[in-house]
Every structure is written in C-alpha cells, then in structure tokens.
Amino acid sequence: MVTSTSAKKHLKTTLLVPELRKKYYAQTLADSQAGKKVAWCSNNIPSEILEAMNITTVYLENYATVCASKRLSSAFCRAGERAGFSQDVCGYARILMGYILGGDDLPEAPYGGLAKPDFLIVNSYSCDSRMGWFTTMARTLDLPLYVLDSPYQPVGGCTDLDNVAYTESQLRGLIAFLEEQTGTKLDPARLRQRIELAAKANEIQVEIYEMRKHVPSPMSAGDAYTVVWPGMYLIGTKECDQFYEQLRAEVRERIASNVGIVPEEKFRLLWSGLPFWYNMALMNYFEEKGGVVAIENAFFRHLPGLPQQDEDPVRDMALRSTMRRGYAGSIGERTDLTVEIAREYSVDGVILSYNPSCRLFYILQPALKNALDRAGIPTLALECDMADERTYSEGQVKTRLDAFIERLLAR
Amino acid sequence: MEPSFDRYRERRHEEARAWKERTGGKVVGLFCCDVPEELIHAAGMLPVRLLGEHEDTSEVDIHFPVNVCPYPKACFDQALKGQYDYLDGLVVPNVCDMVRAMFGSWQINFSLPFLYFLEVPQKISSQGIDFFTVELGRFRGALEDFGGHPIADDTLRQAIRLFNADRELLRQLSALRVTAGLPASSVQDAVLSSMVLPKEQHLELMKEALAEAATAPPADGLPLFLSASMLDESDFVRLIEECGGHIVADDMPAGTRYFQADVDEDDPNQLRALARRYLEDIPCPRKMLPEAHLARLLDMLEASGARGTIIHNLRACDCHLYEYPYFKKELEARGLPVLFFRGEETATEREQQRADIEAFIEIIAG
Secondary structure, three states: OOOOOOOOOOOOHHHHHHHHHHHHHHHHHHHHHOOOOEEEEOOOOOHHHHHHOOOEEEEHHHHHHHHHHOOOHHHHHHHHHHOOOOOOOOHHHHHHHHHHHOOOOOOOOHHHOOOOOOEEEEEOOOOHHHHHHHHHHHHHHOOOEEEEOOOOOOOOOOOOHHHHHHHHHHHHHHHHHHHHHHOOOOOHHHHHHHHHHHHHHHHHHHHHHHHOOOOOOOOOHHHHHHHHHHHHHOOOOHHHHHHHHHHHHHHHHHHHOOOOOOOOOOEEEEEEOOOOHHHOOHHHHHHHOOEEEEEEOOOOOOOOOOOOOOOOHHHHHHHHHOOOOOOOOOHHHHHHHHHHHHHHOOOOEEEEEEOOOOHHHHOOHHHHHHHHHHOOOOEEEEEOOOOOHHHOOHHHHHHHHHHHHHHHHHO | OOOOOHHHHHOHHHHHHHHHHHHOOOEEEEOOOOOOHHHHHHOOOEEEEOOOOOOOOOOHHHOOOOOOOHHHHHHHHHHHOOOOOOOOEEEEEOOOHHHHHHHHHHHHHOOOOEEEEEOOOOOOOHHHHHHHHHHHHHHHHHHHHHHOOOOOHHHHHHHHHHHHHHHHHHHHHHHHHHHOOOOHHHHHHHHHHHHHOOHHHHHHHHHHHHHHHOOOOOOOOEEEEEEEOOOOOOHHHHHHHHOOEEEEEEEOOOOHHHHOOOOOOOOOOHHHHHHHHHHHOOOOOOOOOHHHHHHHHHHHHHHHOOOOEEEEEEOOOHHHHOOHHHHHHHHHHOOOOEEEEEEOOOHHHHHHHHHHHHHHHHHHHO
C-alpha cells in the first residue's frame, strides 16, 4: 500500500515541469480538435522530425507514469489484464491498454485523456515489449503503425557505414510515412532548425549531469526524474532550451553558494533502474536520514549534439543515432557505465530497482549487483514494479531501506 | 516407430566434444532460428544450438532475476556448470531482450575466443534485407578471420545444399504426422538433434528414420495444433501425447520454424539468399507483425485438420505473450478451441498441465 506519492522538489525550476506538462497535454487535445494530426509514439522517436512536420506527438510511456503518479495504475492495469495480458507484461503497456479498452470501473483519465491518435510510431530499439504493445494498439484502434528499426550495437556506438545507412533508411521511411499520413512535405531547413534546438538542450543537460558530481549534491533524483521531462518530450523546441538554461543557472547558483539537498550530506546514493512512479516521495525518505539520491542511471545523458556533418539533416540524425551508448546496450557496457557513474558521482551505495515488468532494466540488475560488489560499492535490491503499485509494500521497503542506510552510516 | 533421436539431445555435449576431438575443428554455439548456420558450417566449424536442462539453477540465479525467459537462462546455467566448455565461439543474434543479454553475460563471465553479435533487423523490409545481407558479409568475414582461411563460394553453396537437404527430410518426416500418424515428439526430437549434430551425420540418421517411420503403427490421438515459443525438449509434446492428443502441425522454433523454408540455391548472391530465408521466412514474432504471423499460422492449422490449438508461451517471453490474446480471439472466432499455458518446462508444472490437457481433449472429443 502506498501512503505518499510525489517527491518534494528542491529546485525552483523543477516546479515549472508540472505546469509545462499540463500545458502540453492541453495543447495536444486542442491540436487534435483543430484537426492537427496526432501521433502516439514510444520513446526514442526522433521528435525533431515530427516537430518539423507540425505533427502533435503524444508519448505513451510518459502518460503511463502520469497515471501511476496519480495513483491510477491499479485500475488501469487491471483493465489491461482483462484484455488477456498477463502480469508479466510491461506495466506501462497494461495501463495504456486498460485506458484504450476502457470499462465502467475505470477512474477519470488524467488531463482529460489523450488526444485521439491518427497513427502510431514505435522504435524497435528499446525492448520487446514496446513492439508487442504498439502492434496490439494499432490493431485495436485500427490505425497505421510505423516501426522505426535501429541496429542494436551492443558494445556502444558503431558508426559503420552500413549501420548509418540502415538507420538513415528507417528515418527516410518514417518521413515518407508521415508525408503520406499528413499530405505535407518535410522542409529540411525546418528540420535543421529543430536539430539545432535539440542539440542545445542536449548539451546543457550533459553539462548539468556533469555539475551533479558536486558534493554536496545540487540536485536530487527526486528533481532529476522530473526535469528529464522537457528533454524527452519537448526536445527541439525553444521552450525546452529555455527550461534547461534556467535549470543550469539554478544548479550553478546552488553550487556557487554550496547549497545541498540536506544540511549535512551524510551519504550519497545512485538509483539504478526506473523509480516507483506511484511513490516518488521515497526519494525524500533518504533526505530525512541525511542522505541524497545524487544520481540515477536510467536517463543518463552522455551524448551532446553533433556538429553539422552533412548538408542533409536526416543523414546527421542517422549518424548521431548510431553514436549512442548505454540505455539498451549490452549487459557489460551497462554495468561498466553504472560502476563508472557510481565512482564519478562519489556514491556510497546503490539502490537496484528491480522492476519485474520492465525487462530492459530488470534483466540487468543481478549483473550490476555483481559488478558493484566487485567494485566494493554496497547495494540494496528493491523489487517493485515501476508502474503497477499493487506490487509495492511501503512497510517492507522502508524496513529494508532503514537497514541499508544504517549499514552505510556505520561505514 | 521409436526413433532414437532423443538421445542425441541428451548426449549433445559428448557428441560435440567427440566431433572436436575427431576433426580438430571449432565448435560455435548459437541462439535462435536467426543465425545462418550454413556460414559456420562453410567455415569448417560445427554450429550447435544452445539448449538448457530443466534442473536446479541456483547458480544462474546469481546472474539473472526470476521473472525472465527461462530458456536462455537455462543455457547460461549449462555454461556456468562447465557443460559448454568445448565451445570455441558463440553467436548471439539480435532477437529479444533476454537473448541479447546473453552477449554481455558471456562477455563478462567467460572468455570465448570468438563472441559475435549478429545484427538482425527487427522488421521485415527491403532495406532490412539489404542491411542483413551486409551484416552476413561482416559475419562471414569474422568467421574467416577466426578460422584462419577464407570461405569459398563453392563451399558455402555446398553447405546451403546440405542444410536444405536436411530440411527437406525434416519436412518429409513432419508430414508423416498427418499421413502416417507419426508422433510429433519424434519430429521434435529429430529437429532438436539436427540443431546439435553435424548435418552430414543428421542427414544419414534422417534417412533411416524415414524408412522406419513408414512402417510405424499410426497414432490415434485427437488432432491438435501447437503454437509455442522455444520448447528446447520434447517433454511437453510427449505430455500432450500421453493425454490423448496428437500434434499434427506446429508453429514453434524447435519445430516447423526450423525446417519450413529453404535457402534459394539458385540465387547467385548467396548472402542475400541467406538473408531472405532467415529474415523473411521464419515467423518469429519479434520481427514478423502479428497479422502476418497469424496468417501463416492459420494456413498451417487449416491444412492440418487440427481440432484445437494449444499455445505454450515461456514465462516472460514478451514477443509471444503479446500475440496470445489476439491469436486466441482469432482462433476462437473460427470455432477452434484454444488452451493456453505460460510455463517454464519444469516437471512439477507438467503434472499440473496434465489435467488441463486431458480436460481440453475430452471437451473437444465430446
């Protein structure tokens, strides 16, 4: 049973996100009413292209986390399960399938529901679940689906020409699909402009991640899991750049005046995997004990914008896409990266969030535990779903956290 | 007929070790139906499909959590127990979350001289064929480097012919399920042994098996269709047979998906022919859209005369789990009853499944 939900935010800029989000969802509904084309997308869809083509994008993983944070996940997950999906299936997918299929017992959907989609787009890169989820939705809603495929590249960026060429073919396929759906042509100049705006936001985010190495921590994960939102969903817009400029200024200011999250930072933690979106206040629990979740590995940004390489913006996007590392990389690469982050951010311990229905992160955690053990960094494993709050037990989680914190403080 | 194929699956480690000692060649392990074994064979190496044992896996639990697909986990467990110590190489294709995880896990825990990640497009398209053709060229080059000698086009052509010939005999054997009442467990054992034995040896065994099967007494079970994710032993099929069912056709990796389609021997671009067969012709739900997969399944099902379908999905196999509600709905709409299991292939579980299968068969048989 969850007794609390949202995290207390420490940065003023973070408080802008709920407003931005509300405005964004309202705008998507207004756009839909005005006849603009609406795409329902998975993460890792190059929103610069959609932005440049004036298409309204709705990211479903985000909406699932919104439902979870508003404590609606149990009802929506149950409705998804009624459609035949087992509890093994991704919590986000069950929530959205529940939302689509509906039912009399369902609560009112957040933000007045989602803008009705005209088509769906999924990236094959992240996980198996997204593919199954989006193909199921496309069939249920009887809408066209575009699958954006990417080479997997398990050991990090591999800019071999054929990887880039295939990625480019997939982006061109997406553009052709969108042109067909909307009846309008992509303007390359407009795309270039969006890429530049996105590059700026990415660079500032990389810079902020760098600043978060500071002791005492200028930003906690409670803030970080919120401020990641514009970078994921408003990327390629002026609004997004302005947000990160403001955030950077605030983080700089906190470092300059040596203001931390807690008065005296007794321990620093890394949160590995996804948080429990229905109980983000857990991030503040450490603060009561004098500690801070200084960094998280789930949305870690390493890749700044790429300076222009080619006249053709699509080719540049393909090249940048093949340069990424982490996130869905191989176990070895991801464990190395987390150990590296743990060291660079001077953490004393790592919380391993075992989200059973998110195979992408879940599969990794034992290997990560072994790697952190070898590096002499203590870990605590918590097994709760990221979205389905029925898997969470507040008493049990806090008892285990208390014991872990005690262990860290005794070191 | 009681073909002895099942013992080759059991003895696969001994067989591979013996082959290695006999020939001095290299053994290359692989996962899934997406790795063109012909290239490994043409490089003078022995391709072997990794298979698990469903026994105590406490060691592997240090490396993987509970709620993941048990098949790759069981293979990894075999490796941790030293059973795969004869492997010189391993090929991990880009198939699904858990198989992908095998690449890094092997990298961290074992030092294999050759560990190759095969990029497989996750959707079927002409650009995907182009990309996969290039990728197979890369793979060929990596095998040539590892083997220390080039793979001649003629050698590859012979390998393609040999593998096609084995597929043809597997197709003939599987057809006997309908025409001669051959138990499907025998066909699955033949497939599993083909995955681990040198193809020349398997081809000879197949000829004997076909001759024997022609004189076998027919099965009289209720004709059923089996759709499954990886079943790396034939115990589940045997259970269905014990319960009075007779699988006349299937759609599963250790079954029809392995032998249904040939590589085009006439295509002058052999890599492209391989790319086409391995990308387009295997109804793997990770890359084939569910509608296309269902169409193939229905073709086989309707031609088979099956009166019901059993679907077996491995726990946490997202690729298959998402398809199941759709398949169930479509099959039931055509008046075909469906029995679903989400399992792990354990002996305890099989005993629980027994009652459900018996009841299912009884209801259909009326």
